[in-house]
Amino acid sequence: MVNRLAADRLVVALPKGRLLEEARTCLEQAGYGLRAGDNDRQLLLPSAAPHLSYVLAKPGDVPVYVENGACDLGIAGLDVLREHQPDLLEPLLLPFGYCRLAVAGPAARGDHPLRLEPNPRVATKFPRLTEAFFRSRGVSAEIIELSGSVELAPLVDLSDLIVDLVQSGQTLHDNGLRELRVVLHSQAVLVANRAAWRLKTAVIETFVADLRRAVEEMSNA
């Protein structure tokens, strides 16, 4: 492992899962491609640039690594950032990972305003954003925090509504649910630790500029 305290070394946290492939392509284009590890379970990976290495983390953990300074930079979803509100810099939005955090309910439910719900039970993986969404409408929702398969909750009458990430809407449709309101439009974001931003300014500025150029090239192609 490189001496991560050195001013010219960078450690970047990448999210495993749905954002990883596009992040890989983007970093490749910028000249910081991931070098494959010995096996696909390796969590610390070198890059094409000798001064930069990667850490693979669960998407929700990326901001934790970066905020605490264990990694200098990271790629995270806006949904995770707004839910957990880590104290980070967000110098560059990345053109992938598009999805929306939406309120959904049974397809049979009429489209009457959510603010007229008395106190709906809402299942979600995003309790903070969900509570803020309903409270800003004066609705005191009962938040039921789940860690996966949120669409199941209304089917077994665990909840009246759900707040979950939606890409195509197919999963909702397959489970007899309908999207009602958008809570947040999400996409991938480059995040930076505040201390690293001040202490490793030169390498970080170069990295951000390279990534910005790659993003522009990819959108023009």
Add this chain to the structure above:
Amino acid sequence: MSHLADARWPLPQGVVDLLYEDAADKRGLEAALRGCFRVWSYDELIAPTFEYADTLASEAGTQLAEEMYRFTDRDGRTLALRPELTIPAARVAATRLYDQAMPLRLCYIGPVFRYEAPQAGRQREFTQAGVELIGAAGPAADAEVLALTAEALRTAGLTRFQLALGQMAFFHALLVELNLTPVALHTLQSALDRKNAADIAAALAAIPASPALHRTLLALPALSGGPVILHTARTLCLNPAMTAALDHLAALHELLHGYGVADHITFDLGETRAMQYYTGITFKGYTPGVGFAICSGGRYDDLLAHFGRPQPAVGCALWVDRIALARQRQGWQPSPLRADLLWLGELSPACLAALIELRRRGLRVELHLGDAAVDVQSARAPRLAHCVDADTVRLRTAEGTRTLSITALMHEAATW
């Protein structure tokens, strides 16, 4: 009340017991900082641990006010543990020292309390060491506090650190051009603080403003770096107050160069989120090994007026626990705690007199109590002195055992 005595969780979250080397290391750091403040002619204020909550919350900003530990006294008035020490210092200066010759130079070192999630090097009780320079405006006062902050960090043993320097006067002068609601201002400041260009653009879309104003606001996140950014910023000024705020920074840079600390300063005009009471420069310090700020400070010219006696003022608070953590992560080793000598054998008046004399000379001498045998390898000291009789000592070290007189031992001890 049984939960109070639960032996599995004897401490609430957010407080720690510091022991031995760690406690000595922290006290050593505090002493070093106090020494640094002293030679810059800052005198210590020992403020109370709790005060009226209204006093402490007055100008601290909603975030800090929410994090205060509050409780009531017998008359039902709300008290709070101090969450920082700038407001107590301002209160003392404005209510008790207002007729003294200005400027006042005050410093403090002590625990503060905040009800928030514990982070690296910051528990709910943590120690701040700081300085306040009260009754002086202008670049020379700002430069003194910045240079003193850099010197304090060097005194602490840090060589690599960077102070990010913002200028609230520049931002406030820019805001004069806008007519923002508190909510719109908060949205804009939050976006600027995260350097999120898309969010800044979105915030601006909701604000009716001239193209020049939009251009300046959009440029703010990138106005970060060496003194060259001050030239770029000049082209974006919209009123004389903005230009004056930059003139102040240029003069400050000259002085910091003279103090030899210019390399530790990064200007950042996009730094707009700070304690609510700051009116001029603001700064935060960073060092490798800790992902969070290790110090923060700034100018607060309106705070003392809140206590009835306006005075310009500038100060800085250092986060002692984080600095101690940072220097350990950078390879600093706390000095081991070990006695110089273990004293065994009879406790005759002559032996005890020798024991006392050695301690008066500053040697750390531990008296062996009990009957258990000790050997040099396992002892908590590199030397064992076994008092055989009123004038004879058997001295055991790793090199071997020698018999000598107490007089000879006292003579030899001078070389330890």
